[in-house]
Amino acid sequence: xxxxxLVQGSLLKKVLEAIRELVNDANFDCSATGFSLQxxxxxxxxxxxxxLRSEGFEHYRCDRNLSMGxxxxxxxxxxxxxxxxxxxxxxxxxxxxxxxxxxxxPNQDKIADFEMKLMDIDSEHLGIPDAEYHAIVRMxxxxxxxxxxxxxxxxxxxxxxxxxxxxxxxxxxxxxxxxIVCRQNKTFDKPEEATIIEMQEPVSLTFAxxxxxxFTKATPLSETVTISLSSELPVVVEYKIADMGYIRYYLAxxxxxxxxxxxx
Amino acid sequence: xxxxxLVQGSLLKKVLEAIRELVNDANFDCSATGFSLQxxxxxxxxxxxxxLRSEGFEHYRCDRNLSMGxxxxxxxxxxxxxxxxxxxxxxxxxxxxxxxxxxxxPNQDKIADFEMKLMDIDSEHLGIPDAEYHAIVRMxxxxxxxxxxxxxxxxxxxxxxxxxxxxxxxxxxxxxxxxIVCRQNKTFDKPEEATIIEMQEPVSLTFAxxxxxxFTKATPLSETVTISLSSELPVVVEYKIADMGYIRYYLAxxxxxxxxxxxx
Amino acid sequence: xxxxxLVQGSLLKKVLEAIRELVNDANFDCSATGFSLQxxxxxxxxxxxxxLRSEGFEHYRCDRNLSMGxxxxxxxxxxxxxxxxxxxxxxxxxxxxxxxxxxxxPNQDKIADFEMKLMDIDSEHLGIPDAEYHAIVRMxxxxxxxxxxxxxxxxxxxxxxxxxxxxxxxxxxxxxxxxIVCRQNKTFDKPEEATIIEMQEPVSLTFAxxxxxxFTKATPLSETVTISLSSELPVVVEYKIADMGYIRYYLAxxxxxxxxxxxx
Numbered sequence: 001x002x003x004x005x006l007v008q009g010s011l012l013k014k015v016l017e018a019i020r021e022l023v024n025d026a027n028f029d030c031s032a033t034g035f036s037l038q039x040x041x042x043x044x045x046x047x048x049x050x051x052l053r054s055e056g057f058e059h060y061r062c063d064r065n066l067s068m069g070x071x072x073x074x075x076x077x078x079x080x081x082x083x084x085x086x087x088x089x090x091x092x093x094x095x096x097x098x099x100x101x102x103x104x105x106p107n108q109d110k111i112a113d114f115e116m117k118l119m120d121i122d123s124e125h126l127g128i129p130d131a132e133y134h135a136i137v138r139m140x141x142x143x144x145x146x147x148x149x150x151x152x153x154x155x156x157x158x159x160x161x162x163x164x165x166x167x168x169x170x171x172x173x174x175x176x177x178x179x180i181v182c183r184q185n186k187t188f189d190k191p192e193e194a195t196i197i198e199m200q201e202p203v204s205l206t207f208a209x210x211x212x213x214x215f216t217k218a219t220p221l222s223e224t225v226t227i228s229l230s231s232e233l234p235v236v237v238e239y240k241i242a243d244m245g246y247i248r249y250y251l252a253x254x255x256x257x258x259x260x261x262x263x264x
Numbered sequence: 265x266x267x268x269x270l271v272q273g274s275l276l277k278k279v280l281e282a283i284r285e286l287v288n289d290a291n292f293d294c295s296a297t298g299f300s301l302q303x304x305x306x307x308x309x310x311x312x313x314x315x316l317r318s319e320g321f322e323h324y325r326c327d328r329n330l331s332m333g334x335x336x337x338x339x340x341x342x343x344x345x346x347x348x349x350x351x352x353x354x355x356x357x358x359x360x361x362x363x364x365x366x367x368x369x370p371n372q373d374k375i376a377d378f379e380m381k382l383m384d385i386d387s388e389h390l391g392i393p394d395a396e397y398h399a400i401v402r403m404x405x406x407x408x409x410x411x412x413x414x415x416x417x418x419x420x421x422x423x424x425x426x427x428x429x430x431x432x433x434x435x436x437x438x439x440x441x442x443x444i445v446c447r448q449n450k451t452f453d454k455p456e457e458a459t460i461i462e463m464q465e466p467v468s469l470t471f472a473x474x475x476x477x478x479f480t481k482a483t484p485l486s487e488t489v490t491i492s493l494s495s496e497l498p499v500v501v502e503y504k505i506a507d508m509g510y511i512r513y514y515l516a517x518x519x520x521x522x523x524x525x526x527x528x
Numbered sequence: 529x530x531x532x533x534l535v536q537g538s539l540l541k542k543v544l545e546a547i548r549e550l551v552n553d554a555n556f557d558c559s560a561t562g563f564s565l566q567x568x569x570x571x572x573x574x575x576x577x578x579x580l581r582s583e584g585f586e587h588y589r590c591d592r593n594l595s596m597g598x599x600x601x602x603x604x605x606x607x608x609x610x611x612x613x614x615x616x617x618x619x620x621x622x623x624x625x626x627x628x629x630x631x632x633x634p635n636q637d638k639i640a641d642f643e644m645k646l647m648d649i650d651s652e653h654l655g656i657p658d659a660e661y662h663a664i665v666r667m668x669x670x671x672x673x674x675x676x677x678x679x680x681x682x683x684x685x686x687x688x689x690x691x692x693x694x695x696x697x698x699x700x701x702x703x704x705x706x707x708i709v710c711r712q713n714k715t716f717d718k719p720e721e722a723t724i725i726e727m728q729e730p731v732s733l734t735f736a737x738x739x740x741x742x743f744t745k746a747t748p749l750s751e752t753v754t755i756s757l758s759s760e761l762p763v764v765v766e767y768k769i770a771d772m773g774y775i776r777y778y779l780a781x782x783x784x785x786x787x788x789x790x791x792x
Contacts, residue, residue, distance in 0.1 A: 074439040081414035081442070098440070109449045109459065110407070114418070116440040143638070150609035154642070175602040176626070176644040178609070185637045195637065338703040345678035345706070362704070373713045373723065374671070378682070380704040 002030055002066055002092040005059035009088030009103065011221070011241065013079045015050060018218035018239070018247055020072040022048055022211075025121050030066045034245065035090075038125055046211045047234075047250040049128065056244030058087075068092060068099055069121035078114040092118075128250070133228040133236075134203045135162040139182060139195040141225040141239060145216035147180050152209045154178045157254060161204040162197060162229060171209070192223040203229045205253040212237070215249040266294055266330055266356040269323035270316075273352035273367065275485070275505065277343045279314060282482035282503070282511055284336040286312055286475075289385050294330045298509065299354075302389055310475045311498075311514040313392065320508030322351075332356060332363055333385035342378040356382075392514070397492040397500075398467045399426040403446060403459040405489040405503060409480035411444050416473045418442045421518060425468040426461060426493060435473070456487040467493045469517040476501070479513040530558055530594055530620040533587035534580075537616030537631065539749070539769065541607045543578060546746035546767070546775055548600040550576055550739075553649050558594045562773065563618075566653055574739045575762075575778040577656065584772030586615075596620060596627055597649035606642040620646075656778070661756040661764075662731045663690035667710060667723040669753040669767060673744035675708050680737045682706045685782060689732040690725060690757060699737065720751040731757045733781040740765070743777040 006012055019026070019037070026039040034053040041048070054060040082088055082103040089102040096118075103112040147169050151158050155171030155178070162168075166183040187194045215237045219225075222239040229235050234250040241247065270276055283290070283301070290303040298317040305312070318324040346352055346367040353366040360382075367376040411433050415422050419435030419442070426432075430447040451458045479501045483489075486503040493499050498514040505511065534540055547554070547565070554567040562581040569576070582588040610616055610631040617630040624646075631640040675697050679686050683699030683706070690696075694711040715722045743765045747753075750767040757763050762778040769775065 071439070077417045077439065078442070081417065107449075109447050110444065111447075112414075112442065112444040114440060114442045150640075153605045153609065175599070175605065176642060178606070178640065178642045180638065180640040183637050183639075185635075335703070341681045341703065342706070345681065371713075373711050374708065375711075376678075376706065376708040378704060378706045 001061065001063050001094055002090065003059065003061040004030070004035060004057050004090040006056075006088050006090075007058045009082050009086045010084045011244070012088050013076075013082060013084075014218075014220045015052075015241075015247065016072060016076045016079050018221060019048055019050065020076050021214045021217055022046060022249075023072055025069060025071050025119060027067045027069050027121050027123050029125075030062045030068070032062060036245075039123065041211070041214075045208075045251065046214070047126070047128075049246075049248045049250070051245035052241065053245050056241075059089075063094065066092065069119035070099070070116065071119060074116060078116060081112065081114065131230065131233055132200070133230045133233070134201050135197065135199040135229045137162060137167045137195070137197050137227045137229070138224055139167070139227075140193055141216070141219045141222055143182065143195075144225045144227070145219045147182075148209060148212045148216050151178055151180070152213055156209055157206050158209050158212060159204060159206045160227070160229065160235075161202070162199055163202050164197065164199055166195070167197060167227075203231055205229055205231065205235065207235060207251055207253060211249075211251050215251075218247050218249075221247060265325065265327050265358055266354065267323065267325040268294070268299060268321050268354040270320075270352050270354075271322045273346050273350045274348045275508070276352050277340075277346060277348075278482075278484045279316075279505075279511065280336060280340045280343050282485060283312055283314065284340050285478045285481055286310060286513075287336055289333065289335050289383060291331045291333050291385050291387050293389075294326045294332070296326055300509075303387065305475070305478075309472075309515065310478070311390065311392075313510075313512045313514070315509035316505065317509050320505075323353075327358065330356065333383035334363070334380065335383060338380060342380060345376065345378065395494065395497055396464070397494045397497070398465050399461065399463040399493045401426060401431050401459070401461050401491045401493070402488055403431070403491075404457055405480070405483045405486055407446065407459075408489045408491070409483045411446075412473060412476045412480050415442055415444070416477055420473055421470050422473050422476060423468060423470050424491070424493065424499075425466070426463055427466050428461065428463055430459070431461060431491075467495055469493055469495065469499065471499060471515055471517060475513075475515050479515075482511050482513075485511060529589065529591050529622055530618065531587065531589045532558070532563060532585050532618045534584075534616050534618075535586045537610050537614045538612045539772070540616050541604075541610060541612075542746075542748045543580070543769075543775065544600060544604045544607050546749060547576055547578065548604050549742045549745055550574060550777075551600055553597065553599050553647060555595045555597050555649050555651050557653075558590045558596070560590060564773075567651065569739070569742075573736075573779065574742070575654070575656075577774075577776045577778070579773035580769065581773050584769075587617075591622065594620065597647035598627070598644065599647060602644060606644060609640065609642060611638075659758065659761055660728070661758045661761070662727070662729050663757045664726040665690060665695045665723070665755045665757070666725075666752055667695070667755075668721055669744070669747045669750055671710065671723075672753045672755070673747045675710075676737060676740045676744050679706055679708070680741055684737055685734050686737050686740060687732060687734050688755070688757065688763075689730070690727055691730050692725065692727055694723070695725060695755075731759055733757055733759065733763065735763060735779055735781060739777075739779050743779075746775050746777075749775060 022041040023039045029036050037050040085106045086103040091100040101114045151171040155173035159170040169180045184197045185195045218239040226238045234252045237249040239247050286305040287303045293300050301314040349370045350367040355364040365378045415435040419437035423434040433444045448461045449459045482503040490502045498516045501513040503511050550569040551567045557564050565578040613634045614631040619628040629642045679699040683701035687698040697708045712725045713723045746767040754766045762780045765777040767775050
């Protein structure tokens with residue numbers, strides 16, 4: 001039997017909105033340690049990994065490991081019926097082919113049960129090794145989202161270049177070119193507004209803006225985003241979920257010859 | 265001659281928005297007692313009845329009974345041109361085939377006259393007898409609107425079941441099922457947030473959500489809604505209009521065999 | 529070399545939004561006196577003239593007169609990437625076929641360069657002689673915008689009639705007629721809310737509402753609009769840009785026989 005009670009139910013609503021543009025169907029994995037998901041996007045280019053640790057739930061009961069296949073759009077339809085202050089409980093009986101989402105209003109006057117059919121989804125779990133990155137940029141998540149959106153109005157790809165001084169986002173398209181530089185800025189009184197760069201060596205990598213924009217759907221989950229870059233590895237775009245875990249997106253850089261397309 | 269002056273003009277704008285999704289053309293009936301309307305929706309399933317009593321107008325002159333046929337979308341186009349703080353006067357000369365809506369800004373600096381052609385509309389006025397209902401539910405109108413909207417994302421019909429403890433709204437569709445229970449709750453300091461149930465005997469009736477959602481267009485008119493249910497009668501969904509009257513919607517329940525469709 | 533630094537960058541964004549519905553491609557003319565534009569709308573019916581005087585810029589360097597042809601939609605795409613508090617600098621090298629828009633965030637942490645290709649655009653500069661007008665109406669720009677929008681839901685043309693008492697905007701269409709009268713009102717404590725009429729003789733002129741609505745895109749630039757009317761001249765609809773200049777729209781009245789169409 002599974003029973004996970006999350007006082008801050010709006011967090012689960014935000015998690016769904018952060019994933020469902022990339023992934024249609026996915027398995028949620030429940031174990032003693034937490035509620036997690038790993039899935040490739042529908043075009044098999046980007047990977048998303050979610051972890052909500054058991055300690056973050058008010059009540060967490062998971063008698064045995066369980067993998068629940070869900071259609072994320074249907075799940076989002078149901079979660080959208082939860083009020084932003086509602087407590088959400090996820091329930092499933094052993095061997096059942098359904099999952100129940102229970103929403104309780106703060107004053108307990110309104111209680112809703114939404115029952116959804118589960119699906120069988122084939123998926124293999126990729127082991128993601130810890131890695132060393134050439135550069136790690138931490139910046140306000142809203143700033144990163146704005147930059148990805150702005151550059152999309154000019155071009156299709158973004159070159160992210162990191163030096164000690166700052167991080168540069170560049171693009172080019174039919175109507176012209178754009179460069180946006182964010183300087184390192186360790187604002188001490190408002191740490192969530194800081195832009196902090198940890199760099200072993202300069203990097204300059206190219207990515208499809210379409211995926212970057214999908215990643216920024218996680219912006220409501222965290223005030224900061226961490227971008228980890230290395231020439232031989234997929235970029236990791238991570239949004240921490242306070243006290244509970246994270247959502248991480250992985251995307252391989254475009255190879256060199258693609259950058260030819262960038263020249264105006 | 266007809267001249268009806270309504271200081272709170274935005275009320276008339278809200279009334280129009282509450283009706284025009286259901287009804288295209290309708291007769292407004294003016295008499296010494298008030299300004300009223302009774303009309304079937306265009307598919308002849310639901311009935312809407314409006315009453316604005318003469319006492320609620322700042323000035324009310326109606327020399328003889330008058331029935332004015334109007335296209336509600338055209339009327340709404342004109343009323344949307346009134347500011348929310350404008351005073352609205354409805355004027356018609358005897359025998360005229362037009363009606364004039366006059367909008368005065370609060371400081372009298374801007375005065376607008378909109379003249380609209382009237383239509384001949386056949387309609388029969390149904391006598392609606394007073395009736396005893398098995399159960400009457402009074403609840404916040406925004407809560408009722410939210411429930412109808414939420415359930416529409418899952419199914420097409422809603423089962424409304426009333427017991428002494430509360431009222432349950434249920435639906436089912438391809439992606440699963442949903443039950444929302446609102447408990448009786450006599451909040452005394454904020455009466456408009458209370459959920460109050462008067463019950464002679466338990467009822468459980470099925471209705472098309474499409475119509476319920478149209479009825480909730482009246483939500484801006486009142487903080488509370490009253491739902492009167494009886495197994496042999498159409499449900500009445502009523503929004504009181506402060507100091508002036510009401511808007512009431514009538515809808516027949518779906519018959520038993522339809523409920524088969526509800527089973528997942 | 530050209531370098532124009534505008535501290536209030538949002539002003540340039542608003543200017544673009546005020547023009548680009550009417551004009552697709554246009555030459556911006558830079559000289560020692562200022563940054564200006566004159567262009568016919570794409571159907572060659574209305575004329576728009578913009579002036580931003582050099583004194584209004586924090587830094588203004590223009591070594592020699594320069595005419596820069598730009599696609600206004602592409603320019604707007606780039607300017608939309610500037611934050612509302614950003615400082616905008618327009619830069620061009622002599623003989624270059626590109627222009628650069630630089631956006632600096634207020635704290636200088638984020639600096640963006642957008643480079644756009646220039647176009648060759650044939651255009652002739654019309655001399656617009658100073659003229660005497662029969663009537664000049666100054667009124668709140670939001671009020672004028674609201675009236676044009678409201679009348680558009682009824683008819684296609686507006687008759688603007690000025691008398692000593694006020695200005696009347698009238699229209700007619702299939703569903704009826706509308707007249708909106710704004711009375712002269714010299715509110716002294718809030719001059720931007722005043723409606724002031726300077727009249728030599730009464731005028732009554734008819735204009736296409738479609739163009740008037742396009743002109744009102746300039747509403748965010750100024751709290752007041754000035755409408756100058758004369759029977760033999762195009763109307764001038766002017767929005768002053770504080771401390772810097774103006775945007776003016778010119779539109780010829782419709783001739784008498786068109787007014788036949790207005791009769792219901």
